[in-house]
Structures are given as C-alpha cells and as structure tokens.
Amino acid sequence: MAQQKQFDVNLLRVFLAVCRTGSYTLAAEELDLTQPSVSNAITRFKAVIGEELFVRAGRNIKPTAMANYLYEQLNDSFTNIEQTISGLEGFDPITSERQFVILAGDVVTHFLQPALEEIVKDLPIEIIFREPPDYDEDIMEKLYQEQADLVIDMQLPMDLRFEKQLIMSETPVCVVRKNHPRIGDEISWDEYFDERHVVIKMRRFNLTAVDLLTDEVLPTRKVHSIKSSLLTAFDTISAGEAISVSPKRYVEDYLEMFNLKLVQPPFKMRNIEIEMVWKRKHNKNPAHIWLRDKICEVVGNSI
Structure with missing residues (x-):
C-alpha cells in the first residue's frame, strides 16, 4: 500500500497568517520569512486543498x-496547539x-515603569513603554500582530x-491651584460650572474625561483649554484659575511641584478602571506569565 505523503504543518501556519493579515508581505514580516517563501507556501497549500484560496482585489x-x-x-x-507548546517552554529571567x-x-x-525598571535593572530583560495609537482598532491590531506584548488602558475592546x-x-478628583481665589476645600455644582475648565480630551473615545466617567448629562462647561496630557494640564492650572479632573493617586505625586490641591467633584463619577489585555495564545507562555505577574505585583504593592 502506498504511503501517504506527510503534511507540512508549516503550510498551515503561513496560511493562517495570510488570512489574518490579508497580505503576503505582512504575513512574511509576522513569520520572519521572505515574501516569495510565503507565496510558495500558499501555492503548496492550495495544491493540498485542491481549490483556490486567495484572489487579487486591486493591490490586495x-x-x-x-x-x-x-x-x-x-x-x-x-x-490552542501553539499555546500548549509555548506553555512547555522554559523562561529564566536571569538569563533571558x-x-x-x-x-x-x-x-x-x-x-x-519606575517599579518595573527596578525589577529588571540587574537582569538582561528590557521592558519598553510606548504610547498607544489613537484608535481602538489600531491598538488591538498592534497587539494581535504581536508588535506589543500587553496593552494597559481603560475600556479596551474585547473579542475572543x-x-x-x-x-x-x-x-477621579477635581484639581485647582492651591491658592485659588474662589474655591476652598469644597466645590458646589454651581461653583464648578462657573469656573473655566482645562478639558482632558480622550482621543480614543472622542469625549472628555469627565463625560466618559459620569452617567449624568452635564451642562456645557466654559473651556479654558484642551489638553491630551495631564502634566500640561497641571502646569496650566498652576498658572491660572482653571479647574480640571485627574486620577487621585497620579496628581498626588505632583501637588507640591505644581502648587495644586484636590477637591471632591460635586457630582458622581465612576472610578477609572484600567485593564491589562494580552493575546490569548500567550495565556500559558512562561515569559508572558512572568511579565503579567510582575505588573500585578507592582500594582498590589502600590495600593
């Protein structure tokens, strides 16, 4: 009886990468292969299946x-197979x-970042922080394409x-200059909306931070300026009479530097829920587990 030819599992890996990326070139980059190698693998896989797998649509x-x-x-x-295999691989932070x-x-x-840098200062491991893109789909695409190991942010989209x-x-707390002429240790609804505001624009949501964190329909605020960085907002507040909103623990580290004080908001705001998201295939990957554990350790020690 004729022996059946063994199937090359690598063809399947290339096929799935091309489907995910919609491109031979991007699949080649993901798999660290040349574009001709990817094209050849798809041709071989098509021969196994016996049907056309991809058709041209313009340049794509x-x-x-x-x-x-x-x-x-x-x-x-x-x-699942890759995840299981990667879970068997060893990871030693001392030598990796x-x-x-x-x-x-x-x-x-x-x-x-400071706490993680302290953890790895005597290790050959490097942890790099980068600003996320402005849009959810771009953030998750970078994670999916493994251009990042983790995303840590608020209200990230999810799928399987x-x-x-x-x-x-x-x-969240209100932030004003320490010697503000009208605002003391408390602020009323009317006082809050009488002041001019440094608005923190959340580009991902096309909303301000305040609007994102409350279910109430708020009156229109008098805008002093619009910022995307809290540090530039603090600097603006310290030099004038404007008001803004910030995570409490974050601004506490800058109160003395910018001569600021905290005031409770005059309306209910939800806490800022910050999540860590990673690609499911790395659930059992020892290196990823080590990184996630260290992050949880740092967060637990800071609470």
Whole structure:
C-alpha cells in the first residue's frame, strides 16, 4: 500500500497568517520569512486543498469562501496547539534577553515603569513603554500582530482573541491651584460650572474625561483649554484659575511641584478602571506569565 505523503504543518501556519493579515508581505514580516517563501507556501497549500484560496482585489488579496471556511475551522485549534507548546517552554529571567513592549498612556507609565525598571535593572530583560495609537482598532491590531506584548488602558475592546484583567481602579478628583481665589476645600455644582475648565480630551473615545466617567448629562462647561496630557494640564492650572479632573493617586505625586490641591467633584463619577489585555495564545507562555505577574505585583504593592 502506498504511503501517504506527510503534511507540512508549516503550510498551515503561513496560511493562517495570510488570512489574518490579508497580505503576503505582512504575513512574511509576522513569520520572519521572505515574501516569495510565503507565496510558495500558499501555492503548496492550495495544491493540498485542491481549490483556490486567495484572489487579487486591486493591490490586495482577498480570501475565497474555501479559505474563510478553513480559517474558521482551523485557527482556534492551531492557536490552542501553539499555546500548549509555548506553555512547555522554559523562561529564566536571569538569563533571558527578552524584550517586552507595553502600550500604555502617561498615567499607567508613571505608576509602572519606575517599579518595573527596578525589577529588571540587574537582569538582561528590557521592558519598553510606548504610547498607544489613537484608535481602538489600531491598538488591538498592534497587539494581535504581536508588535506589543500587553496593552494597559481603560475600556479596551474585547473579542475572543484576547484576555483581559482589571489591575487598577483610580478615583477621579477635581484639581485647582492651591491658592485659588474662589474655591476652598469644597466645590458646589454651581461653583464648578462657573469656573473655566482645562478639558482632558480622550482621543480614543472622542469625549472628555469627565463625560466618559459620569452617567449624568452635564451642562456645557466654559473651556479654558484642551489638553491630551495631564502634566500640561497641571502646569496650566498652576498658572491660572482653571479647574480640571485627574486620577487621585497620579496628581498626588505632583501637588507640591505644581502648587495644586484636590477637591471632591460635586457630582458622581465612576472610578477609572484600567485593564491589562494580552493575546490569548500567550495565556500559558512562561515569559508572558512572568511579565503579567510582575505588573500585578507592582500594582498590589502600590495600593
């Protein structure tokens, strides 16, 4: 009896990467292969399947109905296999020269980066913090394409490709200059809306921080200026009479530097829930587990 030719599992890996990225070039970058190698692998996989898998759509490629069917049937199973295998791999922080990339804004970076740098200062490991893109789909695409190991931010979108863990819950407070001529230790509703505001614009949501954190329909505020960075907001507040909102623990570290004081908001605001998100395939990856554990350790020690 003729022996059946052994199937090359690497063809499946290339096929799934091309489906995910919609590009031979991007799949080649993801898999650290050349573009001709990817094209050759798809040709070989097409010969195994016996049907066309991708067709040209302008400069891009588009999966056929058969390719979509195979992707839906095979992707989760293949991811689970990779996840299981990666969970068996060892990771030693003493000898590993691993570089981790974390996407996080200035508040999270302020809390985590100094403590994590202290943890790895005598290790060959490097942890790099980068600003996340402005839009959710770009943030999650970077995570999916493994251009980042983790994203730490608020209200991140979710689907079955990712895992999510709440790691920080920050209290929002009003911030004003310490010797503000009209605002003492408390502020009323009318006083709050009589003042001019330094608005923190949340580009991802196209909302201000205040609007994002309250269910109330608030009156229109008098805008002093619009900022995307809290530090520039603090500097503006310290030099004038404007008011703004900040996570309490974050601004507490800058009260003396900017001559600021905290006041409780005159309306109910939700806590700022900060989550850590990672690609599900790394659930059992020892290196990723080590990184997530260290982050949770730092957050636990800072509360």
